[in-house]
Each structure stands twice: as C-alpha cells, then as structure tokens.
Amino acid sequence: xxxVTQTPKFQVLKTGQSMTLQCAQDMNHNSMYWYRxxxxxxxxLIYYSASEGTTDKGEVPNGYNVSRLxxxxxxxxxxxxxxxxxxVYFCASSAREGLSDTQYFGPGTRLTVL
Amino acid sequence: GNSVTQMEGPVTLSxxxxxxxxxxxxxxxxxxxxxxxxxxxxxxxxxxKATKADDKGSNKGFEATYRKETTSFHLEKGSVQVSDSAVxxxxxxxxxxxxxxxxxxxxxxxxxxx
Numbered sequence: 001x002x003x004v005t006q007t008p009k010f011q012v013l014k015t016g017q018s019m020t021l022q023c024a025q026d027m028n029h030n031s032m033y034w035y036r037x038x039x040x041x042x043x044x045l046i047y048y049s050a051s052e053g054t055t056d057k058g059e060v061p062n063g064y065n066v067s068r069l070x071x072x073x074x075x076x077x078x079x080x081x082x083x084x085x086x087x088v089y090f091c092a093s094s095a096r097e098g099l100s101d102t103q104y105f106g107p108g109t110r111l112t113v114l
Numbered sequence: 115g116n117s118v119t120q121m122e123g124p125v126t127l128s129x130x131x132x133x134x135x136x137x138x139x140x141x142x143x144x145x146x147x148x149x150x151x152x153x154x155x156x157x158x159x160x161x162x163k164a165t166k167a168d169d170k171g172s173n174k175g176f177e178a179t180y181r182k183e184t185t186s187f188h189l190e191k192g193s194v195q196v197s198d199s200a201v202x203x204x205x206x207x208x209x210x211x212x213x214x215x216x217x218x219x220x221x222x223x224x225x226x227x228x
Contacts (some may be wrong), residue, residue: 006156019133031213042203043158050213058215090157094214099165100146101214102208105157 003028004020004106006091013081014111021076021109023091031094033103034066036087042103043090049074081113116141119203120219127194127226135189135222137178138206145206147171148216149188152201156225161189161202194226 002004004025025032030051035043045058049068063085065077074093078085089109094101121136139147146165150158162171167182176191187204204219 033215040220042220045215045220048215056213059123062167082157092158100163102160102163105159105215108155 004091004093006106006109008109009107010110012089012114013078014114015082017081018077018079019026019081019111021089021091021111022073023106024073025077025091025093025104026072027031027093027104028071029095029104030071030095031101032066032068033092033094034074034076035038035090035092036060036085037090037108038087046076046089081111084114085111086113087111116145116206116208118204118206118217118219120222121200122220122222124223124225127224128195129226129228130193131206131226133189133194133198133224135190135202135224136206137187137189137219139185139187139204139206141185141206141208143208144182145208146214147175147178148187148205149178149187150203150205150218152203152221155202156204176203194224196226196228199224199226 007022033048034046047078049055052071091106092103094103117140148163149161151161162173164171164180170179203223205216207214
C-alpha cells in the first residue's frame with residue numbers, strides 16, 4: 001500500500017500561471033481533503049470530498065477548484081496563481097476507525113508563486 | 115465556533131527530559147481529539163487520539179487524556195529522544211456536510227538536543 005501519494009513534490013510558478021496538484025489514495029477511502037500549511041497558521045482546509053462525485057468548500061476555497069475524478073483521485077487546480085498561494089499543500093483521505101474518522105496525509109507539495 | 119489553542123513554541127529540551135505540550139479546545143457537541151506529528155519534510159502522521167471524555171490515547175511513549183471539564187488534551191512524554199524532534203499538532207473533529215473535518219491548532223515545534 002502506497003497510502004496517499006501527491007505529485008509534484010515541488011513546483012515554482014509565475015503569477016497568473018495555472019497548475020493542477022494531483023492526489024491519489026489506494027486505501028479505498030470515501031472522503032478526501034486538501035489543506036494548505038502556512039507558517040504559524042497550522043493546516044487550513046481548502047476543499048473536501050465526502051464521496052465520489054461530491055465536493056464542498058472548506059475554510060479557504062478562494063482561488064482554487066477541485067475535481068474528484070473517481071474514488072481514488074482528488075485533484076486541486078489553481079487557475080491563476082498568486083503569490084499568496086505560496087504554501088505547502090497536503091492531501092488526505094479518511095476512514096472510520098472506532099468512534100471517529102482518522103485522516104491519513106500525503107507527503108505534500110511545496111508550491112512557490114513568484 | 116470550533117477552535118484549538120496549543121502552546122506556542124518552539125520548545126527545546128534535552129534528551130530524557132519530560133515533555134508537556136498544552137492543548138485546549140472550544141467545540142459544540144462532543145468532538146474527538148487528536149495529536150498529529152510532522153517530522154521534517156514529511157506529511158502529518160496520527161500520533162494518538164481519544165474519542166470521549168476521560169479516554170487516554172497513547173503511542174510511542176506519548177500520552178494525552180481527554181478532559182471535558184477543562185476542555186483540554188495535553189500531550190506528555192516522560193523521557194524525550196532526539197528522534198522526537200518534530201512539529202506537533204493538536205486537532206479536533208467536527209461533522210459538517212456528512213463528513214468529519216479536522217480543525218487544527220497552529221502547531222508546536224519541538225527540538226530535542228542530545
């Protein structure tokens with residue numbers, strides 16, 4: 001089991017460029033999430049998908065779009081990158097374990113927007 | 115609203131010292147509580163969790179007890195090692211839109227010196 005995988009690991013963009021961050025999980029989880037991590041801010045939820053075919057906004061969705069392509073894959077798209085989107089992006093998926101869900105995280109994508 | 119407050123770091127300790135990282139929360143209902151750990155350059159890993167009042171989560175020598183009366187979930191370890199150097203995040207779950215979502219504290223960086 002690879003768990004949660006993310007590509008690319010690093011990316012540098014210029015302001016206004018677009019890109020898609022890819023995420024896949026092989027644990028047959030229904031729910032998937034995208035977070036961003038900024039210094040001193042912890043992790044903030046961008047979008048989530050409770051099941052295949054559904055997506056919902058999280059705390060900081062502006063400037064992003066997502067696609068739940070199938071049960072395994074959940075991509076995050078930046079249509080017109082801005083310097084404020086420089087961050088580390090984490091994808092996660094979750095499973096019910098006992099009385100609560102447990103989230104499993106990918107290794108992250110470090111994005112710099114110049 | 116729902117929020118998590120954890121002690122600000124960085125925390126620097128010598129090997130074999132006692133560790134406490136404070137975490138308090140505000141939540142409606144009865145959330146599950148988590149500690150996640152992030153080693154340098156990696157994604158987050160679940161360290162331990164507790165799903166109801168007075169539950170104690172434990173793993174790798176770390177412990178935390180769900181205290182409803184003080185709305186706290188402090189992380190402790192009796193004797194830290196250099197390999198424990200990492201960023202520690204306290205988190206709670208909330209249920210929205212049919213999915214459980216994590217709300218994170220800002221993280222506490224721990225450095226353990228030999």
